[in-house]
Amino acid sequence: MEGKVQKMNQHNPGIKCLVNSCHYWEQGDHCNAQKIEVVSRDAKSKHETDCSTFTPHTSMK
Numbered sequence: 001m002e003g004k005v006q007k008m009n010q011h012n013p014g015i016k017c018l019v020n021s022c023h024y025w026e027q028g029d030h031c032n033a034q035k036i037e038v039v040s041r042d043a044k045s046k047h048e049t050d051c052s053t054f055t056p057h058t059s060m061k
Contacts, residue, residue, distance in 0.1 A: 003055035006034040023055040 003023045011030030019025055024033035036053040043049045 003033070004053060005036075008032050008034055012036075019051075019054065021056055023057055024053065025057075 007024055009032070011026050011028075011032055012034070015031040015033075015036060016029055017025050017031040018029050022031075024031050026032045033053050036051060038049050039052045040049045
C-alpha cells in the first residue's frame, strides 16, 4: 500500500517514530516518510495533536 507521501529508502533524520503499525515506520523506531504533517491547529498539549501522515501497514488493515 502506498501512503500519503513518498516512502524513502532511508530514515528521515530527526524524526523518531514508535508507531510500528505505520507504513513509514522502520526498525529502530525511525520514520521513512519524506515529510510528516502534524495536525490540530489550536492544540494546547501533545495529547491534542495527531500525525496525519500515519498510514497503516497493509497487513494491519
